[in-house]
Amino acid sequence: MRRAPVHLHFTSKLSLNAAGKHVRDGLSTILRTGDNLWVSCDERTSIERLRRTGPHEYGQHCSYALTTLLDLPSGAEEEIDIEGLAEADHYLWIVGSHSRKRKKPKPEEKDEAAQIARLAEVKQEANRYLLARVPLLLNAQTGDYELHREAPHPTDPTRVLRAAQLHRTSTSNELLDVLAEDPHLNPFLTIPGKDNGFDIEGLAAAPDGRLFIGLRGPVLRGWAIVLEVLLGEDKHGRLRLQPLTGATHKYYKKHFLSLGGMGLRELRQRGADLLLLAGPTMDLDGTIAVYCWPDALRCPQDSLIDDKKLIRLFDVPHGSGPTAGQDKAEGMAVLDDEHVLVVFDTPTDARKPAPHQVIADSYLLPALPAQATAAK
Numbered sequence: 001m002r003r004a005p006v007h008l009h010f011t012s013k014l015s016l017n018a019a020g021k022h023v024r025d026g027l028s029t030i031l032r033t034g035d036n037l038w039v040s041c042d043e044r045t046s047i048e049r050l051r052r053t054g055p056h057e058y059g060q061h062c063s064y065a066l067t068t069l070l071d072l073p074s075g076a077e078e079e080i081d082i083e084g085l086a087e088a089d090h091y092l093w094i095v096g097s098h099s100r101k102r103k104k105p106k107p108e109e110k111d112e113a114a115q116i117a118r119l120a121e122v123k124q125e126a127n128r129y130l131l132a133r134v135p136l137l138l139n140a141q142t143g144d145y146e147l148h149r150e151a152p153h154p155t156d157p158t159r160v161l162r163a164a165q166l167h168r169t170s171t172s173n174e175l176l177d178v179l180a181e182d183p184h185l186n187p188f189l190t191i192p193g194k195d196n197g198f199d200i201e202g203l204a205a206a207p208d209g210r211l212f213i214g215l216r217g218p219v220l221r222g223w224a225i226v227l228e229v230l231l232g233e234d235k236h237g238r239l240r241l242q243p244l245t246g247a248t249h250k251y252y253k254k255h256f257l258s259l260g261g262m263g264l265r266e267l268r269q270r271g272a273d274l275l276l277l278a279g280p281t282m283d284l285d286g287t288i289a290v291y292c293w294p295d296a297l298r299c300p301q302d303s304l305i306d307d308k309k310l311i312r313l314f315d316v317p318h319g320s321g322p323t324a325g326q327d328k329a330e331g332m333a334v335l336d337d338e339h340v341l342v343v344f345d346t347p348t349d350a351r352k353p354a355p356h357q358v359i360a361d362s363y364l365l366p367a368l369p370a371q372a373t374a375a376k
Contacts, residue, residue, distance in 0.1 A: 002363070002364045003361045003362060003363045003364075004056060004361070004362045005056065005359045005360075005361065005362075006056045006057070006058070006341055006359065006360045006361070006362050007056060007057050007058070007353075007357055007358075007359055007360075008024070008037070008039075008050060008058050008059075008343075008357065008358050008359070008360055009050070009053075009057065009058065009059035009061065009356065009357050010022075010023055010024055010048070010050075010059075010061045010356045010357070010358075011061040011356065012355070012356050014048070014061055014062075014063040015061070015356055017041070017043055017044050019043070021041070021043055022356075023039075023041040023044065023048055024041075024347065024352065024356070024357070024358035025041075025345075025346060025347065026041040026042050026043050026044075026345055026346070027039050027040070027041060027330060027331055027343040027344065027345060027347075027358070028040055028041065028042040028081075028082060028083050028201075028330045028331060028345060029082060029083055029084050029085050029202075029203075029266060029330065029331040030085070030331035030332065030333040030341060030343045030360075031085040031086065031087060031092075031333050032333040032334060032335060032341070033087055033136065033145045034138065034143070034145060035051055035052040035143060035144070036049050036050065036051055036052075036144055036145050037049070037050040037051075037052075037058050037333060037341075038050075038085055038092065039331065039343065040082035040085065040094075041082075042079065042081050042082060042083065042097075042345070043079045043081075044079060044080070044082070045065065045066050045067060045072060045075075045076045045078075045079065045080050045127065046063050046064055046065050046066060047063070047064045047066065047082070047085070047092075047094070047147070048061060048062070048063050048064075049061070049062040049063070049064065049144070049145070050062075051143075051144060056362070062144075064147045066080065066094070066134075068149070069134050069147060069148075069149050069163050070130070070132050070134070070163055070165055071165070071237070072127050072130070073126040073127060073168070073170055074125065074126050074127045078125050078126065078127045079125065079127060079128075080094075080096045080127045080128060080130050081096050081097040081099070081125070081127075081128045082094060082095070082096055082130075083095060083096065083097045083199075083200055083201045083202070083203075083216075084200065084201065084202050084203025084213070084214070084266070084267070085203060086203045086204050086205035086211065086267075086269075087136060087205060088205035088206065088207060088209070089207070089209070090135060090136055090137060090153065090154065090161055091133040091134065091135060091136055091161065091205075092133065092134045092135075092136040092147060093131075093132070093133050093203060093205050093211065094130060094131075094132050094133070094134065094203075095130065095131050095132075095200055095203045095213065096127065096128040096129060096130040096131070096200070097128050097193055097199055097200050097201065098128055098129055098173075098175070098176060098198060098199070098200045099128065099192060099193030099197060099198060099199040099200070099217075100122050100123065100124055100190065100191070100192045100193065100197065101122070101123050101125070101192050101193065101194070102119065102121065102122050102123075102192040102194065102195065103118040103119065103121040103122075103123065104118065105118045105119055106118070122190075122192055124171055126168075126170045126171065129168050129171075129172060129173045129176065130165060130166075130168075130173075131165065131166040131173065131175060131231075131239070132163065132164065132165035132166065132239075133163065133164055133165075133231075133239070134147050134148070134149075134163045135147065135148040135149070135150065135151045135161035135162065135163060136148075137151055137154060137161075138154075148161070148163075149162075149163045150162050150163065162233070162236065162237065163237065164233050164236075164237045164238060164239045165237070165238070165239060166231065166238075166239045166240070166241075167238055167239065167240055174240060174241050175227075175229070175241065175252075176189060176198075178241065178249070178251050178252065179198075179252075181249075182249065182254075184218075184220060184225070184254065185198060185218070185225075188217065188218040191218075193216065193217055194282055194283045195217075195282065196217045196218050196219065196281050196282055197217055197218065198215070198217065198218065199215060199216040199217040199263075199281075200213055200214070200215060200216070201214060201215070201216035201263070201264055201265050201266070201330075202214025202215075202216075202226075202264040202265060202266045202267035202276075202277070203267060204267040204268055204269045204274055205269070206269065206297050209230055209231070209232075210228055210229070210230050210244075210297075211228070211229050211230070211231065212226055212227070212228055212267055212269075212274060212296070212297075213226065213227040213228075213229065213267075214226050214263075214264030214265070214266065214267045214276070215227065215263060215264055216263035216264055216265060216279075216281050217263050217281040217282070218281070219259075219261060219262070219263050219281045220256070222258065222259075222260065222261045223256040223257060223258055223259075223304075224256070224257045224258075224259045224262060224263050224264050224278065224281075225254060225255070225256055225257070225264075226254075226255040226257060226264065226267070226274075226296075227252050227253070227254060227255075228244065228247075228252060228253040228254075228255065228299075229241060229244065229251065229252045229253075230242040230243075230244050245300075246300045246301040246302075247301070247302070248301065248302050253299070253301065253302050253303075254302050255296075255299060255302065255303045255305060256303070256304050256305065257276070257293065257305045257310065258305065258306045258307045258310065259276070259278045259289075259291065259307075259310070260287075260307070261281075262278035262279055262280065262281070262286075262287065262288075262289070263278065263279065263280070263281035264276060264277070264278055265277040265278060265279045265288070265329060265330055265331075265332075266330070266331055266332040268332055268333070268334050268340070269297070269334075270292075270334060270337075272294075272295050272296070272297045272298055273292055273293060273294050273295065273296055273297075274292075274293045274296035274297070275290060275291070275292055275293075275313075275332065275334070275340065276290065276291040276292070276293055276310075277289075277290055277316075277329060277330075277331075277332040277342070278290075278291060279318075279328070279329060285318055285319060285320055285324050285325060285328075286318070287315060287318075288315065288316040288317075288318050288328070288329045289312055289313075289314065289315045289316065290312075290313045290314055290315075290316065290332070290340065290342075290363070291310050291311060291312050291313060292310070292311040292313055292368060293305060293309075293310055293311075294309070294311065294368075311368060313365060313366055314363060314366065316329045316342055316361075316363075319346075319348060323348050325346060326344075326346045326347065326348045327344045327346070327347060327348050327351065328344060328345045328346055329342050329343075329344055329345075330343065330344065330345040331343040335362060338364060338365055339362050339363065339364055339365065340362070340363050340365060341360050341361070341362050341363075342360060342361045342362075342363065343358075343360045344358075344360070347359070
């Protein structure tokens with residue numbers, strides 16, 4: 001598959017978190033709006049904006065602290081584990097993983113019993129239960145999109161755009177509360193994400209306000225899951241789930257996709273279709289591929305999408321052998337009608353040509369088969 005390198009340039013003063021990890025080493029999602037790219041690192045509470053500076057270059061790094069735009073229960077002390085960004089109707093949508101995490105053992109430590117005990121520790125972090133929107137407006141003078149806590153609507157003087165987030169508690173939110181009654185997902189809500197537990201890693205927004213949430217896990221007998229929801233603001237700064245037409249469970253639809261055992265890493269809208277970045281559900285190296293799900297935005301009810309209804313577009317190389325655990329494709333942006341841009345978690349040294357740079361890959365999308373285009 002034809003691909004081309006795209007260089008992302010970050011600013012040294014904005015690139016390191018409190019633990020010293022560089023933003024380029026944990027990219028988890030990417031979104032394009034105009035000449036801007038929005039990226040996030042899964043170990044931060046900020047969103048980074050880059051600007052197109054050349055045919056295959058993005059720089060002019062700007063960072064937005066979400067603590068100034070949203071009310072995070074743990075403030076900046078705890079990562080959000082941002083795994084999805086989407087854009088619709090002058091809002092940037094943001095979702096955390098909603099997953100629990102299991103502690104990693106440290107094999108180099110001498111106390112083996114203590115390291116074995118670490119594997120029994122499962123942690124909840126309140127910031128991970130974030131599903132929110134932030135006003136996103138184009139600054140006509142600079143040509144950059146900017147984030148605001150509150151701003152006038154650019155074309156409708158009767159509307160005010162406000163940052164808001166899904167109703168939550170310190171250990172849950174409204175989405176997890178309704179899924180606690182779900183026969184497919186309830187058993188996985190307390191299982192850590194890297195153990196095939198509940199783990200959000202993709203987000204797409206439809207023009208009519210619906211959100212599509214891609215799950216990296218669980219994968220059920222080889223079937224990945226996309227949740228479809230609709231949110232509305234019931235009071236200042238707070239979103240609630242709204243009844244969804246055609247939904248079996250009132251507040252959400254479930255779409256099961258046959259992806260050969262892979263889970264979702266990213267979702268991107270293209271017309272009525274969704275582009276899917278799929279990969280291993282657990283902490284594994286394995287096949288990563290991009291699919292097209294035709295007419296995904298037009299499913300009237302819960303659905304079972306077998307492999308005949310999905311179009312496998314291309315595979316994305318990943319680390320193996322001496323680079324095992326590296327170059328894991330985590331984010332995908334639509335650059336234009338013909339190209340997508342893929343970014344990688346834990347990039348290899350070959351992707352880091354300079355101290356604050358990283359190389360992403362632009363892919364030319366293959367033409368859809370005749371039967372898919374005829375259905376449009």
